Amino acid sequence: MSAQNSAGIQTLLDAEREASKIVQKAREYRTKRVKAARDEARKEIEEYRARKEAEFKKFEAEHTQGNKAAEEEANKEAEARISEIRTAGKKNQDKVVQDLLKAVFEVKPVAPSRE
Template sequence: MSAQNSTGIQTLLDAEREASKIVQKAREYRTKRVREARDEAKKEIDAYRADKEAEYKDFEAQHTQGNKAAEDEANKEADGKIAEIQEAGKANQDKIIKDLLSAVFDAHPAPVS
């Protein structure tokens, strides 16, 4: 009976070792699969990010062109107005200086109520 018990115990130990190997393989497979899934997800995220960045750059380029045109138009208009003001200042420079000097030197005090 002891030989039979010894054989039964040996069979159980062999079965336990085999089960341990199967569990270890399952863990390795799961770890490998998790790693693969993570890498795959990272690739998808990178591709999505690149796609959205390209969309944003296209959107920005389209809308910046409109802003650039408006900015150029405003700059032209402002330059024109500045030129007008400078010409008016040059044309009336003597009168403006005379009026300023007259206002400073010919004071007419008036009571404030």
């Protein structure tokens, strides 16, 4: 009977070792699947990010063109006004200088009035 018990115990130990190996393989498989799922999720996130970045750059390019055109138009208008002011200044420069000199050299005192 003791040989039979010993054989039974040996069979149980072998079964336990086999079950332990199966459990270990299942853990390894699960770990690999988790890593694979994580890598796949990262890849999807990067693809999504790249797609959205491209959409944003396209949107930005489309809307920046309008701003650049408006900015160029405003710069042209400003340059035209500055040119007009310079031309008017050069045209009336002599008269302005003469008026200033006249005001300085031809003093006309005025008595203060009581209010």
